Amino acid sequence: MQPQVALRPQALEPDGLVLAVLRTSGDVLRTALQRIEAAPELLALATRVVVLDPRPLTAASRPAGAGLPDGLLRVVRRPGADAPAALAAVLAAALTEAAARAVLVVEDRAVLDPEALVAAAVRSVGSAAGDVVGLVDPSSADASPRAWWAAVLPFDALRAVGSALPEAGGLALADLVLRADAAGFRPAALRAPGPARTATAAERVRIALLHEPVAARSRVLAGGLARQLRALVRLRHRAAAQEQAELLAVLGERPRRAAPGALPADAVRLHVRLWLAWPALRRRAREGALERASAAAWAERNDAPGMDGERERAGRRPAGLQWRAWATSKRGTSAA
Structure with a gap:
């Protein structure tokens, strides 16, 4: 079932940007926010930093963000949310920001490159057409939206797809970008270091059947x-x-x-x-099994009460290959 999100039009300023981070762990998110704090060019573009926290409420805590300007950080808690629901929640939160016209979605697992994020934001926000701009790892052979690790999504594109928000597991962001592309918003890719999205063959086939x-x-x-x-x-x-x-x-x-x-x-x-x-x-x-069985018979015979074990103690035992011919009767001890 696709998550339903109410998308309302807003009076937007032309240069506002919401930076949305999908949270997976506190330590990794702390590193991501520290890199954002150290990028004044990126902070100058952002009117809000939205963090999605899908952890249970008992484990929830305020993420590190002490270096961010007051009021810039906003935490959206959705305990147990999967990838599509998490992305839908963070986009719905971004759309309520009246001073923005686009949202930059990244994963906290990404090795954030602030310069690349700024370049993508400027390219999208400064475009009259409101392009959907994604960041692709240079080492990835796939330059399609399935390989993007971050994307700038204009609010107009989000309103165009309406409530048909993504339902594609780990490829939720790619699914959303392709929906926006189908709605007439041109996607563009920038090569920037980051974790290339890896998808199973089944997920790639599913996306292809949906959009290509x-x-x-x-x-x-x-x-x-x-x-x-x-x-x-x-x-x-x-x-x-x-x-x-x-x-x-x-x-x-x-x-x-x-x-x-x-x-x-x-x-x-x-x-x-x-x-x-x-x-x-x-x-x-089979011969090995017979030899082992004959050896067991010899041991049983030699240890039997009243039997003479002098030959074995003297080391005068028959060769191993002769075990099968060794008599197992108790009438005498000189069968060799």
Whole structure:
């Protein structure tokens, strides 16, 4: 069920910005706020810093923010809120700020780069079209909104999507950006250091089905199926390699080492050889079981009351391979 948020129009000033931080832990949030406090250019743009606290009320405490100007910090408590509900709550709180026209949403887990945040805010707030601007880690190969770790969302874009706020797990921010894009607000990306968003194949496929064109959906689905197939092949190969190692150990051989993630070129030949050797392995296993059973019989016979154990004490025991032929009857002791 999608979270419902009432979005009300406000008389906005053209240069106001709300900085919203999604809270996950006190220590990490403290570091994030300290970096914000040390960035006067960012504080000059922000009319409010909104922090979302999803922890239980019994564990809630005021986050570190003593260095922020008085009245700048606002804590919104939503105990147990998941990612979509948390984002919806923090955006609803931002929309009540009459002196702003956009909200900059970041995660407290992000290694905040104040200069990058300022650049994104200036680009969005200073744009007549009110672009949706996101920050993408330079190391991420995916420059789409799914790889954004922060975004500047104009209030006009939030009003355009209305109550259809995100419902996509950890990709809630990406989902919201793509909804704004569908409503006619142009997204733009800035390369800035930060934690690249990593999503499972299932989440990426879901986002593609929700928002991307038919051709893009086909490519994403094909890529997702190919990744799943490769993963299954790798898992099956690892299981087969473990079985091969155990069988080779019985044969007294060492398994060949292959490059990480690579399938050995002689895998088929090795499977065939092990398959052909399997009857001999089973026969040897049966013989070993017989030898162990004969050894147990010998020990039982030697320890029986009234039996002469002189040969064993003198070390004149039959060889191990002769255990199967050793007599288990109690009529005499010289079967060898």
